[in-house]
Amino acid sequence: MNWIKNSFLYDWLGKRSYAQCGEDLIALELLKDVKRGTYLEIGAYHPKVFSNTYLFYKKGWRGMVVEPNERMAKLYGDSRPEDGVIETGVRGQGSEVRGDYYIFEEEARNTFDRSTAISYQRSGNKLLRIEKKRILQLSEVLNKNVDLLSIDTEGLDEEIVKSLAKLKMRPRVIIVEGENAGKFLEKVGYVLAGRTPYSLIYNIRAK
Numbered sequence: 036m037n038w039i040k041n042s043f044l045y046d047w048l049g050k051r052s053y054a055q056c057g058e059d060l061i062a063l064e065l066l067k068d069v070k071r072g073t074y075l076e077i078g079a080y081h082p083k084v085f086s087n088t089y090l091f092y093k094k095g096w097r098g099m100v101v102e103p104n105e106r107m108a109k110l111y112g113d114s115r116p117e118d119g120v121i122e123t124g125v126r127g128q129g130s131e132v133r134g135d136y137y138i139f140e141e142e143a144r145n146t147f148d149r150s151t152a153i154s155y156q157r158s159g160n161k162l163l164r165i166e167k168k169r170i171l172q173l174s175e176v177l178n179k180n181v182d183l184l185s186i187d188t189e190g191l192d193e194e195i196v197k198s199l200a201k202l203k204m205r206p207r208v209i210i211v212e213g214e215n216a217g218k219f220l221e222k223v224g225y226v227l228a229g230r231t232p233y234s235l236i237y238n239i240r241a242k
Contacts, residue, residue, distance in 0.1 A: 052090065053083055056231035059090040062183055062208050065228055065238050072182035074098035075206075077125050077173075077195065080107055080143060080187070082114035087185040087210050087234075092118065098183075101125055101176055103136055103168050104145055124170040126191060127198030136168040148190030173198045185210040187234075192216040199223070209237045 052060050066072060076088045079100035083089045088098065092115050099119040102108045108122040124134060124147045137152035138145050140161040146152050147170065156162055173195050177184070184199075184206035186192045193216040196209070200223045208228075209220060217227065217235040229236035 053086045054090070055085040055233055058087050058185075058210050058229075058231055058234045058236060061229035061231075061236045062087070062185075062210060063090060063094075065208050065236070066182055069182050069207075071095045071097075073180075074183040074185065075177055075181045076100045076185040076187075077176070078102065078187040078189065079111075079185075080104065082107075082111045085143075087187070088183065089115070091183065096182075098181060099176065101171075103147075104142060107142070121171070121176060122169075124168050125173055125176055125188065125195060126170055127173050127194035127196070131170055133167045134170045136166045138163050138166060144189060146189035146191075148188070151190030174202060177202060177204055180204040181206050183208050183210075186216075187212055193219065196220055205239055207239050210234050211237070 074088045074091055074096060075098055079086065079102040097117050099121065100111060101121045101123060103122060103124045105122060108120050111118060111120045124136065134147050135149065136145065136147055139155060140163055144155050144160050152162065186195055188195065192211045192213050196211060196216045196219055209225060211217060212234055217237065220237045224240045225237040226240050227235060228238040
C-alpha cells in the first residue's frame with residue numbers, strides 16, 4: 036500500500052489532516068489569517084504521511100524541509116517539488132559537522148541523539164546501523180523568518196528550541212515534542228495553544 040501514499044490517490048481519500056494527530060489543523064487555525072505563508076519542518080520524514088506541513092503545501096504555502104533519511108528526502112521531488120529539501124541533521128548547538136545517525140528498522144525512530152537511540156533499543160526497537168551524516172546548526176537552516184516551524188527530531192527538540200532564542204527570527208507557530216522544549220518556549224514569549232498525544236503547538240504571545 037506504500038505506493039498509494041506517494042500517489043495522487045492519497046489526496047483523494049478525503050483526508051482533512053495529514054499530521055499524526057491533527058497538529059496541522061490546530062496550526063492552520065492559528066494561522067488562518069495567513070494566505071500563503073512559509074514553513075520550516077525539521078525532521079520532516081515522509082512528504083505526506085504524518086506530515087505537519089503537507090496540508091499547508093496543498094493550500095499554497097511553500098518552505099523548506101530537513102530530513103536526513105536519504106530515501107525519504109528523495110520522495111519530496113515528486114510529491115512536493117516546490118519545496119526546498121535539505122538531506123541533513125540539525126542541532127541547536129555544538130561545532131560538529133558530521134554526527135552519528137542511528138538508523139532503526141522502524142525508520143521513524145531514526146535519530147542523532149545517542150540517549151534516545153539507547154532508549155529505543157531498550158524498548159525493543161531494532162537498530163540496523165549507525166552512519167555518519169552531515170549536521171547543520173539551526174541558524175544555518177533558519178536564515179529568514181517563517182510563519183510555521185515544526186520540529187520532530189527524536190530527542191533533540193529541546194536543544195533546537197533553546198538555540199532559537201539566539202536568533203532574531205520568531206516563527207508565529209511552533210510544533211515540538213517534549214515538555215521541556217515547551218517550557219522553554221513559554222519563557223521566550225510563546226503560549227501553549229494546542230496539545231496532542233505526541234506534540235505541543237505553541238503560538239507567539241501577542242504584544
